[in-house]
Amino acid sequence: MGDVKLFRTWSSPFALRIVWALKLKGIESETIYEDLANKSSLLLEYNPVYKKVPVLLHNGKPICESLVILEYIDETWNTIARFLPEDPLDRATERFWAKFNDEQVTSSVFHAYVSQGVEQEEAKGPALKHLDTVENQLRGKKFFSGETFGFLDLVFGWIANYLEILEETGGIQLLDKQRFPLISAWKENFCNIGVIKENWPDREKLITKFRLLREHSISVAAAEGK
Numbered sequence: 001m002g003d004v005k006l007f008r009t010w011s012s013p014f015a016l017r018i019v020w021a022l023k024l025k026g027i028e029s030e031t032i033y034e035d036l037a038n039k040s041s042l043l044l045e046y047n048p049v050y051k052k053v054p055v056l057l058h059n060g061k062p063i064c065e066s067l068v069i070l071e072y073i074d075e076t077w078n079t080i081a082r083f084l085p086e087d088p089l090d091r092a093t094e095r096f097w098a099k100f101n102d103e104q105v106t107s108s109v110f111h112a113y114v115s116q117g118v119e120q121e122e123a124k125g126p127a128l129k130h131l132d133t134v135e136n137q138l139r140g141k142k143f144f145s146g147e148t149f150g151f152l153d154l155v156f157g158w159i160a161n162y163l164e165i166l167e168e169t170g171g172i173q174l175l176d177k178q179r180f181p182l183i184s185a186w187k188e189n190f191c192n193i194g195v196i197k198e199n200w201p202d203r204e205k206l207i208t209k210f211r212l213l214r215e216h217s218i219s220v221a222a223a224e225g226k
């Protein structure tokens with residue numbers, strides 16, 4: 001397996017994808033916890049472009065960006081628990097939805113989360129529309145990849161837990177069971193997987209962290225006159 005190290009923070013949903021992936025494949029790794037307010041020189045050396053976590057270090061070589069890391073793990077340890085399907089078209093489709101999640105869904109939800117009042121009501125529109133699209137991806141399926149858990153479940157995994165933290169700390173309701181019955185059912189299936197439920201960050205700590213994060217984002221936006 002070689003030497004595997006993961007640079008992460010305890011709360012990063014992007015890093016959590018990698019924690020799950022390593023555990024699901026049974027890959028032993030060392031964890032290096034970063035303080036993003038005071039990034040280590042190693043993090044800056046290994047991810048000089050984005051300076052973000054997660055970074056996976058395999059035999060001294062860094063791999064950055066969580067979606068890239070997930071694919072690297074899947075290809076390198078390819079005999080156990082494959083995440084991506086074999087068929088090139090199916091693989092391309094899963095990559096498309098992963099990109100949609102990271103570029104559209106997360107940003108629209110986050111925008112609604114850090115907004116207030118009328119602006120928040122308006123920002124809910126695009127977030128809900130994106131979640132409708134995600135809901136449609138689950139039609140006739142137990143997991144995003146079909147009957148079995150796969151790559152897209154790791155990608156959309158944040159919806160199963162972080163979203164309710166955002167709802168609670170942002171005074172916003174998005175994942176209504178009536179409107180999103182398939183996401184709600186998937187959430188239960190997903191959270192019942194041992195590796196998933198055993199590795200969620202502490203809920204109370206997340207609430208405190210996200211409350212502060214939201215207050216900070218709102219005061220920065222106010223100072224900038226937004």
Ligand SMILES: N[C@@H](CCC(=O)N[C@@H](CS)C(=O)NCC(=O)O)C(=O)O
Pocket residue numbers: 011012013014036051052053054064065066067
């Ligand atoms: N696209 C990146 C996003 C990673 C990301 O945003 N990481 C955050 C923590 S959740 C970070 O390291 N932020 C530090 C910064 O922005 O300076 C990925 O998928 O890995």
